[in-house]
Amino acid sequence: MKNKELEIIINNKLNTNINIKDYIPNGLQIEGKKYIKNIIMGVSACQKLLDIAVKFKTDAVIVHHGYFWYHESPIIRGFKKKRISTILKNNINLYSWHLPLDINLKIGNNVYLAKLLNINIIGKINPFIFYGYLKNKINIKNFLFKIKKKLHRIPLHFGENAPKKIYKIAWCSGAGQKFFEEVIKFNVDVFLTGEVSEMNIHIAYENRIHFISAGHHATEKGGVIMLGKWLKNKFKLKTNFINIHNPV
Structure with missing residues (x-):
């Protein structure tokens, strides 16, 4: 080609x-x-x-x-x-x-996260933030364990006073922490993104919402992985995803 x-x-x-x-x-x-x-x-x-x-x-x-x-x-x-x-x-x-x-709604990073974590996508809060629901209410500890298992890293979690059972999730791959104040208006249980800022911890506590930072790199692997598979299957190109470890 x-x-x-x-x-x-x-x-x-x-x-x-x-x-x-x-x-x-x-x-x-x-x-x-x-x-x-x-x-x-x-x-x-x-x-x-x-x-x-x-x-x-x-x-x-x-x-x-x-x-x-x-x-x-x-x-x-x-x-x-x-x-x-x-x-x-x-x-x-x-x-x-x-x-x-x-x-992207088919092979984007946020769609990939939804598939990994079994979140049913309902819509978007803005062009970059997705929201949806888990199949059933689960304990936040179980959700954190699933993130660790699927993304191969221990996420940073803040929400000591938030309800333990979660159901409605908003998420944004990469550096989405700047959207946290916008997210809290939509009455979600959890906001998941890649990075964290100092102010996010206070916002999480004062609004009793779980904030999860799962890593910029870790939340943005999925798009290129799916794009590579699509190119391989549709156009028979030889594609190989190389994961250069990055803890951030």
């Missing part, structure tokens, strides 16, 4: 043209070889992932966190120079899809 054809196909699948301002450019960020057969999938385009791509003579790398963030310096030196030099020297195509891969 041609590299630009792959970009169009994924753009269409993820509805990339939706009217949401993103923090980075989505799609083909660095152009490499014209034809693609082998693809490495990952969460972030770090040097470890690139080194693996070089080792396996990969044609393309597809990630959730790519380059050229709106708030970063445009100067390319140090570790950024090394990363980009690795890509250019080995003629690798670098693709990145950020918010489209969070909010």
